[in-house]
Amino acid sequence: MSSIKAKAVMYSSYGDPSSVINIHNYNIDLTNLKSDEIIMQTLASPINPSDINQIQGVYPSKPPLTTELGTSEPSAVAGNEGLFKVIAIGNQVSKFQIGDWCIPSGANFGTWRTHAISNESNLIKLPNDSKLSLNQAATITVNPSSAYQMLTYYIDLKPGDWFIQNGGNSQVGKAAIQIGKKLGLNSISIVRNRPDLDVLKNELYELGATKVITEDENSDKEFGKVIKEWTKGKPIKLGLNSIGGSNLTNMARKLGHDAMLLTYGGMSMKPVSLPTSLFIFKNLTAKGFWVTENIKRIPGSREDTINKLLQFIEDGDFKDVVNFEIDLNLNELTDDDLLNAFKKGLKDSSKGKQIVKFT
Numbered sequence: 001m002s003s004i005k006a007k008a009v010m011y012s013s014y015g016d017p018s019s020v021i022n023i024h025n026y027n028i029d030l031t032n033l034k035s036d037e038i039i040m041q042t043l044a045s046p047i048n049p050s051d052i053n054q055i056q057g058v059y060p061s062k063p064p065l066t067t068e069l070g071t072s073e074p075s076a077v078a079g080n081e082g083l084f085k086v087i088a089i090g091n092q093v094s095k096f097q098i099g100d101w102c103i104p105s106g107a108n109f110g111t112w113r114t115h116a117i118s119n120e121s122n123l124i125k126l127p128n129d130s131k132l133s134l135n136q137a138a139t140i141t142v143n144p145s146s147a148y149q150m151l152t153y154y155i156d157l158k159p160g161d162w163f164i165q166n167g168g169n170s171q172v173g174k175a176a177i178q179i180g181k182k183l184g185l186n187s188i189s190i191v192r193n194r195p196d197l198d199v200l201k202n203e204l205y206e207l208g209a210t211k212v213i214t215e216d217e218n219s220d221k222e223f224g225k226v227i228k229e230w231t232k233g234k235p236i237k238l239g240l241n242s243i244g245g246s247n248l249t250n251m252a253r254k255l256g257h258d259a260m261l262l263t264y265g266g267m268s269m270k271p272v273s274l275p276t277s278l279f280i281f282k283n284l285t286a287k288g289f290w291v292t293e294n295i296k297r298i299p300g301s302r303e304d305t306i307n308k309l310l311q312f313i314e315d316g317d318f319k320d321v322v323n324f325e326i327d328l329n330l331n332e333l334t335d336d337d338l339l340n341a342f343k344k345g346l347k348d349s350s351k352g353k354q355i356v357k358f359t
Contacts, residue, residue: 004028004039007335008113009342012065012075014057018343021055021078023335026069028117035092036120040084040102041330044138045112046323047345047354049265050292051079061292063108077110078342083126083138084116093120101126101137105302107292112342114330114358124303132313133320138355139171144318145305146264146291147175147240151183153294153301154287155238155260159184162210162231164254165240166190166218166247167267169200171353174207174321176240179309181208182317188227188236190218190251207319219250227254235259245270257282264289323353330358 006028011020028039053059055078065074086100096102102123104111109122126137151157163180167173168189180187188211189204191197201212211230217223227236235256241248242265252261252274261284263272278284295302312318326341345354 002029002031004030004115006113006115007333007338008069008077008110009079009338010069010071010075010077011055012071012073014055017052017055017078017346021339021342023339024069024071024075025335028115030088033088033090033117034119035090037090038086038093038096038102038118038120038123039088040116040118041087042111042114042116042358043083043085043101044134044358045079045082045356046139046142047079047342047349047356048081048142049349050142051081051112052346052349054078054080061107063110077113079111079113080104080107080109081139081142082109082111083134084123087115090120095120095125096123099128101128103137103141103306107295112356114333114338124306126306127310131316132310134357135323135325135355136313136318136320139323139353140306140309141302142291143171143353144175144179144309145302146289147172148179148305148309149291149294149301150240150262150264150289151176151179151185151238153298154262154289157183157185157237160186160234161238162186162188162234162236163238163240164188164190164236164251165242166251167240167242167265168204168209168212170242171321172240172242172264174204175318177204177207177209178318179312182312182315186210186231188213188230188254190215190247207321215247218247224254238262240264241272242267244268244272246273249273249275252278252284255282255284259284261286262289263287323355324348324351326354326356328356328358333358 010024063076105124168191193214204212239261241263244266245268
């Protein structure tokens with residue numbers, strides 16, 4: 001075989017993702033492989049909110065539109081997060097072997113495709129063993145990495161300290177619960193009221209949550225006394241916000257003196273609203289968090305974070321959480337199959353994390 005027939009989910013204009021994405025077919029030449037290049041087969045391509053925002057054209061970080069893959073007009077491959085398997089290597093590649101798992105070391109790689117080619121320096125090798133699941137490997141760079149950096153990069157939390165978060169049942173929230181437990185931290189996770197609340201609470205407690213409360217309890221001023229009993233008067237030093245609006249305002253009131261508030265999302269589409277008194281009388285520090293910016297701002301942060309998470313998984317302290325999977329047979333894959341799979345994932349993304357897997 002002298003070439004590989006590859007398919008990619010691409011867009012040449014910004015707008016509604018389901019309307020602007022299309023499938024582009026291209027060949028990867030096996031006979032012209034550079035000495036430091038690696039050819040990879042995609043194993044899994046998650047769909048993240050940032051991927052959707054990129055296609056919409058509203059995300060601050062976007063890949064350039066080019067004709068590099070032979071498209072008739074400048075286009076970009078969608079997707080930032082993905083897991084690949086090495087299927088061919090150049091004669092000077094030293095860190096990878098055929099069969100290895102790898103992920104992109106930077107953002108805007110373009111992961112919604114069946115195959116890719118890259119320089120060795122742009123990839124991070126992951127262990128391909130039974131302790132690291134394919135699901136964990138495919139999703140390690142966004143949600144778990146965000147949770148780890150927010151818990152460790154901004155404030156010096158010690159075992160026994162408390163943090164509070166809204167969106168407690170989100171992928172970042174579940175990761176923060178597990179990482180917090182591993183680090184010896186106590187957590188309070190806020191979730192929406194729902195008919196199966198006890199089921200959700202039990203799931204989060206099994207992951208290591210210290211306490212789980214509802215939005216109603218978060219907004220109840222009297223419930224603050226219960227929280228003080230839980231913490232035994234210790235200040236809550238860190239807040240993680242992915243919601244905004246009144247949910248955040250009520251959560252922030254529970255933070256202690258000199259606390260840090262990190263905002264990494266705004267699911268309510270409402271602004272960050274904080275009482276002036278928290279800044280004056282509690283010396284609150286409020287910052288935004290963006291893992292993509294940290295990759296650029298802090299050299300080696302992606303590799304360091306992933307290595308730490310891999311150790312947690314190796315120790316058995318980071319569980320595989322359930323995602324919604326869309327399976328595709330690579331050998332029988334048509335353009336319609338690939339396009340429909342990602343359109344389905346985009347449509348269902350509000351229900352939870354969607355991952356397109358290639359077998």
